Amino acid sequence: MMFENGYAEAEPENLLIHLKQSLRVPLNAILDARLHTTPMTDEEADRFGLDLLQRLGFQEEAEARGKLRRAKLSSTQLSTYFVGYLELSDIVREARRRAGGRFNLRAFNERLLSFGTIPPRDARELLAGDPTT
CATH class of the missing domain: 1.10.10 (Arc Repressor Mutant, subunit A)
Structure with a gap:
């Protein structure tokens, strides 16, 4: 970032x-x-x-x-970091595509962090409803 x-x-x-x-x-x-x-x-x-x-x-x-x-x-413990990285990268890519020129990385990160420690699949669903992320 x-x-x-x-x-x-x-x-x-x-x-x-x-x-x-x-x-x-x-x-x-x-x-x-x-x-x-x-x-x-x-x-x-x-x-x-x-x-x-x-x-x-x-x-x-x-x-x-x-x-x-x-x-x-x-x-598998060390591999979970890699899986998480890949999942989060996909979520960011989707958010960029959805928001287009309105995408704001800071707003995306603040919104993502506001969910706390949740699985990426849940974060993906929560972020999908926000047009700027």
């Missing part, structure tokens, strides 16, 4: 942070799926997970090890 509205786009370090954060969610989902669908030893899982998160995701070792531990202990 910040980049879309022109904040900090001239500062390369902010772009790098944004790109690193953008990698986090899909890489977590890849890690989660791979650990729970591919037969591998614990050593192989560690090697794969740390390589994925550190080399491709630019995560610090402590962060990568913590994430790897979480992925080993709970299947």
Whole structure:
């Protein structure tokens, strides 16, 4: 949202942070799926997970090890962030299409947040009745 509205786009370090954060969610989902669908030893899982998160995701070792531990202990939890991201992206795309030139990202976000912590499918229904979102 910040980049879309022109904040900090001239500062390369902010772009790098944004790109690193953008990698986090899909890489977590890849890690989660791979650990729970591919037969591998614990050593192989560690090697794969740390390589994925550190080399491709630019995560610090402590962060990568913590994430790897979480992925080993709970299947699908890390993937839920990716699913949520995809669902929310679809909701925003629909709202933009519906509102056309009247779309206001700030108003959209304020309205979405006003619903509290509800499932995306419920947010989609609530937002569908608002012509500006």
